Amino acid sequence: MTTLNEKYLGKVLPYLHGLDGGECKEKIFRNGLKGYEFPCPFCSDCQSKPKHKRKRVAYLLPHKESFSWTFFCHRKQSNECSGDGKSFHNFLMMINPTLFQQYLKEKDPAAFFRQYRDANYKKYLS
Numbered sequence: 001m002t003t004l005n006e007k008y009l010g011k012v013l014p015y016l017h018g019l020d021g022g023e024c025k026e027k028i029f030r031n032g033l034k035g036y037e038f039p040c041p042f043c044s045d046c047q048s049k050p051k052h053k054r055k056r057v058a059y060l061l062p063h064k065e066s067f068s069w070t071f072f073c074h075r076k077q078s079n080e081c082s083g084d085g086k087s088f089h090n091f092l093m094m095i096n097p098t099l100f101q102q103y104l105k106e107k108d109p110a111a112f113f114r115q116y117r118d119a120n121y122k123k124y125l126s
Contacts, residue, residue, distance in 0.1 A: 003067040022054040042080035
């Protein structure tokens with residue numbers, strides 16, 4: 001049985017091939033866990049040469065003894081990929097908002113519908 005994070009990781013992987021023929025590849029990291037490396041979806045388009053756009057500089061790093069992931073980019077040339085990394089939750093929100101909404105709906109249906117109801121209620125008040 002797969003976890004919710006693994007399910008949505010499988011759905012987001014096709015979006016990570018990057019521009020100009022880049023590819024997303026599995027990689028075994030130092031901790032022995034399997035993660036993914038790919039062209040950064042946020043800063044690769046800022047590169048001038050096509051070979052730099054294809055370069056795999058971003059990673060989805062697995063957490064040991066957990067089903068969570070962290071997004072990390074070595075380049076850090078955009079606001080989205082700067083910092084010490086992003087949780088899978090935040091990464092999914094940035095890379096595919098529609099898929100993120102489905103993720104939230106599945107993760108906590110009551111909170112998702114409460115958020116949706118409150119947003120619509122505020123819209124009608126103004």
